[in-house]
Amino acid sequence: MMSTPVTGERDPRTTVRVLAPSGMLGAGFPAETIDRGIALGADVIALDGGSTDSGPYYLGSGTAKTTAAAVARDLRILLRAAAGAGIPLIVGSCGTSGTDSGVDWVAGIVDGILREEGLDLRVARIYSEQTAAALKERLNEGWVHPLAPMGDLDAATLDGCSHIVGMMGHEPFEAALRAGADVVLAGRATDTAVAAAYPLMMGMPAGPTWHASKIIECGGQCTTNPRTGGVLATIDQDGFTIEPLDPAAACTTTSVAAHMLYETVNPFEMREPAGTLVVSDAIYTALDDRRVRVEGSRFDLAEQYTVKLEGARVTGYETMSFSAIRDPHILAHIEEWVALMHEVHTGRVRQTLNLDPAEYAVDIRLYGYNAVLGDIDPATGPPREVGVMMLVNAPDQATATAIAKIANPLMLHLPTPDMDYLPSLAFATSPAETERGPVYQFVLNHVVDVDEPTDMFRIEMGDSRD
Amino acid sequence: MTDDRRPTLGEMALEVRSKNAGPFWVTMELFMRTPEDYAIVADEDFINEEVVARLYDLDPATIQIFRIPSLNVVKISFPRPVAQGSLRDRDIHAGQHHVPLAALVPA
Numbered sequence: 319m320m321s322t323p324v325t326g327e328r329d330p331r332t333t334v335r336v337l338a339p340s341g342m343l344g345a346g347f348p349a350e351t352i353d354r355g356i357a358l359g360a361d362v363i364a365l366d367g368g369s370t371d372s373g374p375y376y377l378g379s380g381t382a383k384t385t386a387a388a389v390a391r392d393l394r395i396l397l398r399a400a401a402g403a404g405i406p407l408i409v410g411s412c413g414t415s416g417t418d419s420g421v422d423w424v425a426g427i428v429d430g431i432l433r434e435e436g437l438d439l440r441v442a443r444i445y446s447e448q449t450a451a452a453l454k455e456r457l458n459e460g461w462v463h464p465l466a467p468m469g470d471l472d473a474a475t476l477d478g479c480s481h482i483v484g485m486m487g488h489e490p491f492e493a494a495l496r497a498g499a500d501v502v503l504a505g506r507a508t509d510t511a512v513a514a515a516y517p518l519m520m521g522m523p524a525g526p527t528w529h530a531s532k533i534i535e536c537g538g539q540c541t542t543n544p545r546t547g548g549v550l551a552t553i554d555q556d557g558f559t560i561e562p563l564d565p566a567a568a569c570t571t572t573s574v575a576a577h578m579l580y581e582t583v584n585p586f587e588m589r590e591p592a593g594t595l596v597v598s599d600a601i602y603t604a605l606d607d608r609r610v611r612v613e614g615s616r617f618d619l620a621e622q623y624t625v626k627l628e629g630a631r632v633t634g635y636e637t638m639s640f641s642a643i644r645d646p647h648i649l650a651h652i653e654e655w656v657a658l659m660h661e662v663h664t665g666r667v668r669q670t671l672n673l674d675p676a677e678y679a680v681d682i683r684l685y686g687y688n689a690v691l692g693d694i695d696p697a698t699g700p701p702r703e704v705g706v707m708m709l710v711n712a713p714d715q716a717t718a719t720a721i722a723k724i725a726n727p728l729m730l731h732l733p734t735p736d737m738d739y740l741p742s743l744a745f746a747t748s749p750a751e752t753e754r755g756p757v758y759q760f761v762l763n764h765v766v767d768v769d770e771p772t773d774m775f776r777i778e779m780g781d782s783r784d
Numbered sequence: 785m786t787d788d789r790r791p792t793l794g795e796m797a798l799e800v801r802s803k804n805a806g807p808f809w810v811t812m813e814l815f816m817r818t819p820e821d822y823a824i825v826a827d828e829d830f831i832n833e834e835v836v837a838r839l840y841d842l843d844p845a846t847i848q849i850f851r852i853p854s855l856n857v858v859k860i861s862f863p864r865p866v867a868q869g870s871l872r873d874r875d876i877h878a879g880q881h882h883v884p885l886a887a888l889v890p891a
Contacts, residue, residue, distance in 0.1 A: 583809050691881070
């Protein structure tokens with residue numbers, strides 16, 4: 319089944335080509351860009367399946383942000399391509415947050431595709447979920463340390479998490495590949511480890527490998543037209559070269575160098591479990607009008623190998639209500655209106671539900687006025703119309719909805735203090751209230767010292783269909 | 785421009801953007817078009833920790849500023865003022881937090 323690479327002159331020990339189809343599994347890419355990457359001699363396909371960027375809900379609930387049909391569409395193309403070329407397919411942070419349920423969800427989709435397509439690929443699952451009990455032992459032994467801006471961890475915080483994952487480095491991927499996996503589906507991993515695992519296993523140097531892996535972790539984001547598909551990174555002993563998979567797209571020295579800025583606190587240094595990528599001396603050179611060469615990246619090994627933790631806990635249950643105001647008089651006095659809303663609503667909740675404000679929380683957002691930026695908004699002047707979103711957070715769903723329903727007549731008829739009649743405002747939907755279910759918060763930003771990079775992760779090798 | 789108003793950084797720049805850098809940090813960048821415009825925004829008398837702290841209602845000691853002449857970029861990072869996805873977080877990806885910075889007008 320292993321095919322001979324089309325660019326037959328290269329030696330796989332001196333060069334490794336990583337195909338990054340897109341920034342996230344399920345985001346989509348043109349199918350022909352994958353064919354192009356294979357034709358260019360890709361040695362591995364690496365793809366990120368998740369992120370914390372869309373908020374704590376996905377880790378807290380152990381569910382995916384992406385829809386199964388979109389994940390299956392991407393995977394079908396990638397599995398066919400990987401099988402055809404005889405190269406591994408690696409997916410990290412499966413199911414958005416990398417919970418065990420996320421890995422199993424993606425594995426179920428992969429299994430269905432392999433059967434439908436008659437493909438014989440061995441699938442490894444790597445689980446990254448952690449128990450509070452095991453982490454409390456490490457906490458007591460002094461192995462857990464906070465990352466800025468968090469403080470020290472206490473055991474109760476671990477107990478309160480609905481899910482905790484550890485971010486794996488490249489080592490568990492390498493272990494799965496060495497055990498014979500054709501497809502590796504991993505729980506939470508650093509975005510870069512997914513792409514770095516195979517080149518490092520093949521002996522590529524750490525500096526260029528980690529730097530290339532950071533540049534390609536968002537697929538085409540490092541090109542001048544991110545919507546046209548992913549990129550191919552060719553890593554060798556001295557550096558790496560990056561080019562877009564779409565022949566019409568381009569990587570420029572600026573588009574590549576600027577990607578070190580994307581979603582990073584520090585654009586020059588990036589910590590991985592094993593050490594720190596340092597790119598302050600990297601030199602970016604245009605090879606032609608669409609390929610960029612990068613040399614001078616460094617990877618400094620850390621004295622202590624650390625695994626970063628992510629955890630989320632339920633903060634309550636939310637109910638949302640949404641109304642809108644167009645009346646110019648109310649809009650000219652919107653601050654007085656919202657102050658009156660809080661005052662009357664708080665009183666009605668106390669009167670009817672016997673609840674003190676400390677027992678629940680209400681956020682009223684004035685979309686069209688200052689909902690997004692609040693007090694730091696630089697703009698002034700009366701809005702043309704305002705959407706009023708009321709979010710209620712309470713310890714249970716029924717209470718949250720009761721509090722929101724008590725606001726219903728106010729969201730419909732509340733005047734400004736100087737009005738001597740009741741206006742009727744514009745509810746957007748019927749019913750006005752939407753139950754949002756449990757809501758979550760990230761509560762961990764800590765690392766654990768580990769002796770072995772694979773210690774916290776569990777690899778399950780699937781059967782070959784042979 | 786038809787009026788004699790001085791341009792904002794948002795008008796001068798190729799792009800001003802903001803985004804989460806993990807759940808606990810916000811980062812934003814001013815991508816300037818020329819080394820001359822970069823020199824304006826890289827001037828520590830114009831943009832510094834105290835100025836950013838006033839714009840975003842922060843403790844100046846928590847702010848990190850990176851000046852990158854090779855890209856004509858000034859990058860600013862600080863801890864997220866509101867926990868991501870919490871009841872009072874109105875910008876889950878922190879993608880609209882560049883606006884106060886982009887509204888600055890150089891002297």
